[in-house]
Amino acid sequence: MSLSKAGFCSRTREASPLEHRKWVEVFKACDADNKGYLSREDFKIAIVMLFGYKPSKIEADSLMSSINPNTSGIVLGEFLNIVRKKKEAQLYRNEIRHIFTAFDVHYRGYLTLEDFKKAFKQVAPRLPGRTVLEVFREVDRDSDGHVSFRDFDYAMKHGQNEA
Structure with missing residues (x-):
């Protein structure tokens, strides 16, 4: 997902x-x-x-x-x-940066599974935990437990193409 x-x-x-x-x-x-x-x-x-x-x-x-x-x-x-x-591309990139920053509540420059869980709990409280885990694993392309902005940006762009 x-x-x-x-x-x-x-x-x-x-x-x-x-x-x-x-x-x-x-x-x-x-x-x-x-x-x-x-x-x-x-x-x-x-x-x-x-x-x-x-x-x-x-x-x-x-x-x-x-x-x-x-x-x-x-x-x-x-x-x-x-x-x-x-202009659309610029706005889209700014939107992605804004979403990433909202997830990165500790200002570390990367996201953890816990960051994903907290964010999804706020915006989609009924989303099953396994779905959040699935999304995190998909976005964490190198499986190091951290999602950089680059990985997040990549996932958002490729997710748009699949939609």
């Missing part, structure tokens, strides 16, 4: 009108020559403006290769779709 099947699922949300407007404004600001699209460099600047980091060459290459080959860059609709997906 995965964490998502045990009741810990992420939810996506639509961009607010304010966010959407901001994304359009960033697109227009980065399309300095009013070409109607963002070049690779324009796109990198837009991502810095919205997310505070410069995309790697691999990320930029991947995104540029995924766009319509008949265009010279990323048009507004494609840009909005890319930004929406990046």
Whole structure:
């Protein structure tokens, strides 16, 4: 049983009108020559403006290769779709971090079976103890009795794919 099947699922949300407007404004600001699209460099600047980091060459290459080959860059609709997906991924990662931190009541940077039992008792009191144990064993991939954030993050992502 995965964490998502045990009741810990992420939810996506639509961009607010304010966010959407901001994304359009960033697109227009980065399309300095009013070409109607963002070049690779324009796109990198837009991502810095919205997310505070410069995309790697691999990320930029991947995104540029995924766009319509008949265009010279990323048009507004494609840009909005890319930004929406990046925002969802960012929110999902923050949600996973928040859940992990809520489980890690002793601030150790890892979770034990006891941490799982306490957390599940609060959020799913009727969940059988064997199910909690099964989830813990699945998440504790190296069977050392400790679940790191990396293991937790992996389990949450793979649990989402199974749902």
